[in-house]
Amino acid sequence: MRVVFAADYFEKTVPDEQYRSEAAAFVRAGVPVSTVSVDDLSTAKLVPKPEPEETVVYRGWMLNEASYKQLVSVVEASNAKPLTPLDGYLLTHHIPNWYPLVTEYTPETIVLPEGTNYEAELRKLDWPKFFVKDYVKSLKTSMGSVITDAGDIGRLVEEMAKYRGEIEGGLCVRQFEEFRAGSEIRYFVVDGQPMGPDAEAIPRVVEECATRVGSRLFSIDVATRADGVERIVELGDGQVSDLVGWQVDRFVEAVSGVL
Ligand SMILES: Nc1ncnc2c1ncn2[C@@H]1O[C@H](COP(=O)(O)OP(=O)(O)OP(=O)(O)O)[C@@H](O)[C@H]1O
Numbered sequence: 001m002r003v004v005f006a007a008d009y010f011e012k013t014v015p016d017e018q019y020r021s022e023a024a025a026f027v028r029a030g031v032p033v034s035t036v037s038v039d040d041l042s043t044a045k046l047v048p049k050p051e052p053e054e055t056v057v058y059r060g061w062m063l064n065e066a067s068y069k070q071l072v073s074v075v076e077a078s079n080a081k082p083l084t085p086l087d088g089y090l091l092t093h094h095i096p097n098w099y100p101l102v103t104e105y106t107p108e109t110i111v112l113p114e115g116t117n118y119e120a121e122l123r124k125l126d127w128p129k130f131f132v133k134d135y136v137k138s139l140k141t142s143m144g145s146v147i148t149d150a151g152d153i154g155r156l157v158e159e160m161a162k163y164r165g166e167i168e169g170g171l172c173v174r175q176f177e178e179f180r181a182g183s184e185i186r187y188f189v190v191d192g193q194p195m196g197p198d199a200e201a202i203p204r205v206v207e208e209c210a211t212r213v214g215s216r217l218f219s220i221d222v223a224t225r226a227d228g229v230e231r232i233v234e235l236g237d238g239q240v241s242d243l244v245g246w247q248v249d250r251f252v253e254a255v256s257g258v259l
């Protein structure tokens, strides 16, 4: 196995120390490391080149579908294999793919393709509050991702396109659920094995989710709802998940020990 870091992760991320120390920790664990420039994947190369047939794990920025597809081509052009093929990446990266696998554990969600009359669709739902994302991300700036009035959806979509640069896929409108402040925890599942940031017990919803999702490396964010029920907030591809709450060494040990 080899870990390939997005090259400019080191230069552009503040604090960049985290990624340098992650790469150093993989090397200490005996896992070779390369970099790839994701700014232009059409001409990119893995530096240094992997061994033939080596399995490659990417760590870096979230990539959209077209870019991840290019990354897979770059890896394959080096005679190496991606740990996660394109369909596996999109399975945990895009809500409409993972939502059907864990519907009962996560806020109810409807998917609206671009071009839909969003306001009309929201009015049909009998929901007091809506949490709006595209297939990947919420809106963290501007007016935020939560609206109570369906009439505000047009403005939210405009702001999302502006701040996110694009609407990735389409719109996902999720029922708002009240989560306990500070209760969200990120778990990683490596080859079917769920792990948390510390030795605490793994919640049952995480155990269950780990058996249902066919990706070798993904993250599960779980928060406690006001009524005490553990809820999945979102899944993510483990290659592009931040280490929220995790010590670098624990993540590196989890990934390099099991794969
Ligand atoms: N349906 C929901 N109801 C209420 N709060 C929600 C809902 N979905 C998400 N949240 C809250 O908003 C935060 C951000 O949501 P989410 O993780 O889905 O978006 P994101 O853009 O991927 O954010 P991040 O980069 O923080 O992971 C969550 O950590 C959670 O606290």
Ligand SMILES: [Mg+2]
Pocket (backbone or CB within 6 Å): 221, 233, 234
């Ligand atoms: Mg999140």
